[in-house]
Amino acid sequence: GSANIGVVGLAVMGSNLARNLASREGNTVAVFNRSPERTHTLTSEHPEAGFVPSEGYDEFVASLAKPRTAIIMVQAGKGTDAVISELVQRFEPGDIIVDGGNANFHDTIRREKEISSTGIHFVGMGVSGGEEGALNGPSLMPGGTAQSYETLGPILQTIAAVAPDGEPCVTHVGTDGAGHFVKMVHNGIEYADMQLIAEAYDLIRQGTGKTPAEIADVFAEWNTGELESYLIEITAEVLRQTDAATGLPLVDVILDEAGAKGTGAWTVQNALDLGVPTSGIAEAVFARSLSSKRAQREAAADLPGPAEAWKVADGDADAFIEDVRRALYASKIIAYSQGFDEIVAGAEQFGWDVHKGDIAKIWRAGCIIRARFLNRIAEAYADDPSLVALVVAPYFRDAVAGAQDSWRRVVAIAAQAGIPTPAFSSSLAYYDGLRAERLPAALIQGQRDFFGAHTYKRVDRPGVFHTLWSGDRSEIETTPSSH
């Protein structure tokens, strides 16, 4: 075969990735799709790409130069398993199968285990940036063996997004499912980022009465500062859009029910399994669920809110908007801090050598959460690779300290005004929980010991203790409870 790389699955993502690959010097790209129409469309619309098309798996595999490398971009789940099994039957030891779909990392770990016994490399790769990213430069998060990355890395570096400092947004994240795990957390952070922005918009709109177009200007200005990011940028674009049919702001005619494809929920499910408090991400996922509970929302629509309507006093709007901006920045720091905590916990649990700073770097371009702020995260981990939480790094500590008065005012006003700010509020609660010298967890241990003899430790001496609650209430020293 003559192609140095192949793509299986030519829907929007696969087609665009194939075109991206073909546009790079030195690549000859084999393409294959289950239904041949998609292959015909792609090759006829893009003769300049010089694709090597196939109508079947035998032909596709024969068109690849050895060692063969193929990227699968099909529907995650059963579709991916079906394609893998066809390729595995035809590939040889040393060949590389890359799954660029949105696979659940548990599936990736399973597949890698099954496939590695054949000598074929299996690489689960997170791809972020949607269709546009796939075509012009995505952020790429490949897992799999370090050996496979030696072949794959140089190809991926040419198609990945390029960060402002010229570095390609791709790194070998870790073995087996590491890439898909990190992509999952990326999506979870994306949910939190979007929810925080939405809460900021809602507060400004309800508090100041500004129109969506006026609020677009606020976001456009925020995008020139420390909040600079793709999501802030597109927020301004969406808010500025007028609906052609009604002449109303588009945001006012869009049904207020947020959809989800599941990766946010995966991030939270795995955070629960790993015992990592990713409350910002969780609240963002739950906020979308709540928005879609139409029947409950209708039934609850006449539940009472605050007695008095709330508006920012005339002349205070700019100060309020600045408070909201700071609250947004502080909450965003918490969301990322929690997301990186999950990456650290996942790496520990599944045995991945993940370089946190490198993850921040490959998210600087190409992906949905791309932001200036990611440089700060990379710097924080470079300064202190054993940093226990992002929020305690000097830069972030100062940023949150500078924002906290605003943050508290905004969360207090939101509560009093009856404006839901689950992500702002939970981020602040997390921050206060994290920095608390004493937590009421001591009382919870007391309760647990009372009803289940779950024991407790003391602040003043080592050992494990139990109070004889149903006896004379004296304390005994015990061995750790097994229940």
Ligand code: NDP
């Ligand atoms: P879809 O997820 O809509 O999947 C359609 C493709 O899967 C078609 O090529 C289809 O072939 C193929 N397919 C489905 N089942 C099988 C099967 N059993 N055997 C062979 N091929 C099969 O396509 P997208 O381009 O939207 O996404 C591709 C992957 O990329 C998905 O895993 C998605 O989650 C992921 N992804 C998507 C992003 C996005 O923004 N859309 C961003 C990042 C990742 P056929 O034409 O024959 O039906």
